Amino acid sequence: MRFAIGVDLGGTQLRAACVDEGGHIHTQRRVATSSAGPEAVIEQIIQVIDAVADSVCRDAICGIGVASPGPVDLRTGVARRAHTIAGWTDVPLRDILTERTAMHVIVQNDANAAALGEWHFGSGRGCDHLVYVTIGTGIGGGVITDRKLVLGRHGMATEIGHMTIQSDGALCGCGNHGCWEALASGSALAEVASKALAAGQPSMITQIAAGAPVSATHVARAAESADALALDLMRREGEWIGIGLTNLVHLFAPDRIALGGGVSRSMALLEPHIRREMAWRVMPPLRDTPVNVAQLGDDMGVLGAATLIFEQPALPMT
Numbered sequence: 001m002r003f004a005i006g007v008d009l010g011g012t013q014l015r016a017a018c019v020d021e022g023g024h025i026h027t028q029r030r031v032a033t034s035s036a037g038p039e040a041v042i043e044q045i046i047q048v049i050d051a052v053a054d055s056v057c058r059d060a061i062c063g064i065g066v067a068s069p070g071p072v073d074l075r076t077g078v079a080r081r082a083h084t085i086a087g088w089t090d091v092p093l094r095d096i097l098t099e100r101t102a103m104h105v106i107v108q109n110d111a112n113a114a115a116l117g118e119w120h121f122g123s124g125r126g127c128d129h130l131v132y133v134t135i136g137t138g139i140g141g142g143v144i145t146d147r148k149l150v151l152g153r154h155g156m157a158t159e160i161g162h163m164t165i166q167s168d169g170a171l172c173g174c175g176n177h178g179c180w181e182a183l184a185s186g187s188a189l190a191e192v193a194s195k196a197l198a199a200g201q202p203s204m205i206t207q208i209a210a211g212a213p214v215s216a217t218h219v220a221r222a223a224e225s226a227d228a229l230a231l232d233l234m235r236r237e238g239e240w241i242g243i244g245l246t247n248l249v250h251l252f253a254p255d256r257i258a259l260g261g262g263v264s265r266s267m268a269l270l271e272p273h274i275r276r277e278m279a280w281r282v283m284p285p286l287r288d289t290p291v292n293v294a295q296l297g298d299d300m301g302v303l304g305a306a307t308l309i310f311e312q313p314a315l316p317m318t
């Protein structure tokens with residue numbers, strides 16, 4: 001039996017797991033990600049790797065996959081930047097971990113790693129073509145085409161959250177206007193809800209938030225209780241998601257789409273609106289493309305990272 005260590009590096013939590021080829025997690029460790037800078041975070045990564053590596057014979061471990069937030073230069077293994085981790089800019093993570101652990105290390109952007117994991121172990125099993133979309137604070141994703149991860153120049157392809165959807169739409173964190181992320185992310189949903197409440201629209205969202213900043217979860221909970229404003233916001237959210245997915249279907253003609261991230265937990269509310277939008281926007285031959293909730297859930301990060309070792313995706317040439 002072969003094993004890989006998957007490391008899910010998040011802004012709030014760092015998690016490592018020892019995973020076998022069947023996708024079973026043997027041991028795992030999680031710690032709160034340090035805010036004391038990259039050196040402290042790297043020490044934490046090495047500690048959690050050591051803790052899980054001892055659970056099996058070290059000779060059976062094929063390598064360490066790391067899912068890192070933000071862009072990663074796949075040629076050099078340098079994590080370029082991650083705004084969720086203090087001081088995390090141009091960290092040569094692959095070389096540092098290779099030297100410190102004496103194991104084979106692959107570092108990849110977290111959304112691409114998740115796409116690989118969902119394809120290998122989740123709802124994409126058996127597909128030749130999968131589009132994975134995560135909708136949470138932002139929108140990210142990864143694409144498997146012809147059983148290969150789409151990488152592009154410097155491995156920076158499929159920044160799907162930054163497709164322009166509305167020419168004069170809301171300002172996005174990337175500086176563009178009307179990006180899919182600026183319209184359909186959980187943060188965008190929360191912001192539109194906050195503006196509606198500030199304008200005096202009555203809603204139980206106010207009571208549910210109970211003085212905390214309004215979140216997408218608050219809106220979803222109000223919609224589940226048939227709150228009129230929340231239902232209208234979820235309808236619009238579903239429509240924006242359907243428009244973005246239509247573009248992805250036309251670009252990649254996937255066998256299926258897997259939706260992950262916090263917003264996908266409200267699929268029962270969103271699905272009718274997503275489907276209604278796609279039913280008339282998608283070209284007829286592709287209209288039957290299934291849209292499923294991703295199966296790996298909370299294990300997505302570590303399983304995706306371990307898949308980097310099992311699948312060994314090719315590196316971009318440029």
Ligand SMILES: [Zn+2]
Nearest residue numbers: 162172174179
């Ligand atoms: Zn953008």
